[in-house]
Amino acid sequence: SQTIHQWPATLVQPVGSPLSLECTVEGTSNPNLYWYRQAAGRGLQLLFYSVGIGQISSEVPQNLSASRPQDRQFILSSKKLLLSDSGFYLCAWSVGTGSNEKLFFGSGTQLSVL
Amino acid sequence: SQQGEEDPQALSIQEGENATMNCSYKTSINNLQWYRQNSGRGLVHLILIRSNEREKHSGRLRVTLDTSKKSSSLLITASRAADTASYFCATAAGAGYSTLTFGKGTMLLVSP
Numbered sequence: 571s572q573t574i575h576q577w578p579a580t581l582v583q584p585v586g587s588p589l590s591l592e593c594t595v596e597g598t599s600n601p602n603l604y605w606y607r608q609a610a611g612r613g614l615q616l617l618f619y620s621v622g623i624g625q626i627s628s629e630v631p632q633n634l635s636a637s638r639p640q641d642r643q644f645i646l647s648s649k650k651l652l653l654s655d656s657g658f659y660l661c662a663w664s665v666g667t668g669s670n671e672k673l674f675f676g677s678g679t680q681l682s683v684l
Numbered sequence: 685s686q687q688g689e690e691d692p693q694a695l696s697i698q699e700g701e702n703a704t705m706n707c708s709y710k711t712s713i714n715n716l717q718w719y720r721q722n723s724g725r726g727l728v729h730l731i732l733i734r735s736n737e738r739e740k741h742s743g744r745l746r747v748t749l750d751t752s753k754k755s756s757s758l759l760i761t762a763s764r765a766a767d768t769a770s771y772f773c774a775t776a777a778g779a780g781y782s783t784l785t786f787g788k789g790t791m792l793l794v795s796p
Binding site for chain 2: 576604606611612613614616619629658660662670671672673674675676677678680
């Protein structure tokens with residue numbers, strides 16, 4: 571069966587420090603991968619998605635970047651964190667295409683930038 | 685801007701009662717999905733309804749879709765305390781590598 575691993579679960583970082591969040595998927599090949607951010611009490615905002623190795627699409631221009639160095643690995647990075655980067659970050663992968671596409675989420679990373 | 689908007693924002697009921705949450709959206713969709721999120725956790729997919737379907741059931745869940753009104757509802761029957769969570773609707777506008785657009789969610793509290 572497929573599983574998704576996301577770490578760390580919580581992270582407290584000072585403003586201006588770098589960021590690296592990692593997500594890996596097991597049990598499937600060539601998944602679509604996604605990074606979402608959820609601000610407190612709000613819905614999910616799509617940050618990046620990837621349909622293959624080295625293929626990254628950005629939905630919102632910002633202080634963050636994403637990379638997909640391997641088929642089942644998705645990394646979210648920042649060179650210098652801002653206060654506004656605080657939030658709950660979720661990695662997800664999808665199965666199916668078009669009308670059948672569903673998302674499977676990791677357990678999330680709560681990032682606090684102080 | 686977000687596609688789906690859930691209503692109400694928060695709902696508090698007693699165990700055994702039914703819970704109904706609504707979702708409205710603005711543009712044409714390929715499918716609509718409902719997800720559940722326990723506090724501090726990732727989202728879990730509950731049910732997907734395609735644009736050519738009107739109703740779908742899964743256990744105690746019943747989802748309806750009215751594309752003429754651009755709205756959907758999620759009914760949880762005979763609720764349990766374990767149903768306490770936030771519920772999100774998400775819409776998929778296109779085919780292929782579609783990207784879901786999520787609403788802000790309804791926070792459901794089921795009291796024993």
